[in-house]
Amino acid sequence: MDTKQLKNSQFPKMLSDLSHTNQFLKIFSMVTLCLVLASFFVIFSLTNQESVILTLTPEGKILEKTKMPKAEDLIREGINRYLEKRYTWVPSDVQKKLADSSFFVSPTSQKAFGEAMANIIHFSLEKQVAQKVYPSNIEINIKDGTALVTGDRVTAIQGLKAAGNLKLQLSFESGPRTKENPWGIYITKEKEEQ
Secondary structure, three states: OOOOOOOOOHHHHHHHHHHHHHHHHHHHHHHHHHHHHHHHHHHHHHHOOOOOOOOEOOOOOEOOOOOOOOHHHHHHHHHHHHHHHHHOEOOOOHHHHHHHHHHHEOHHHHHHHHHHHHHHHHHHHHHOEEEEEEEEEEEEEOOOOEEEEEEEEEEEEOOEEEEEEEEEEEEEEEOOOOOOOOOOEEEEEEEEOO
16 A cells, blocks of 8 residues: 655645735735824924924024014115215225215115215315215105205315204115115115205
């Protein structure tokens, strides 16, 4: 009698290993899906929160939130800076000051302004003229786009000083804010009244 060894079929064992592996993959996929959904929820909740921004002064103190300045105050400060550049100079810095004041002049008026400033520069250098203004009052009319500047002007010609009244009518318009002109105030016309 011959004895025959029966071989176990490999197919049922492979099928059971495969189904065990599928269960593992299904569980792994479900865990991964839950993690992705949780991370989306966290990202969504974090992006919808208001950001906390702390601003500090140079001394390390917290900078308090303030209200927006009034339009009149912004215009007044811009005009003050224009007057400082345009009407306060000495022969040694007249070219630089008048060039700096051109940042406050409307682009449509730049050509006429440049011609007028060339005459002032020539006169100041030739006659050694210095000038300083002291504005005492700046009346702003936003509706008309004008400002009336009153104050005093001190002019020195070759060391001789003369004081006089300053009454200046400025027309202005709003424009882009730049590093040189952060107020965005541009002078379109100026008229000195006697």
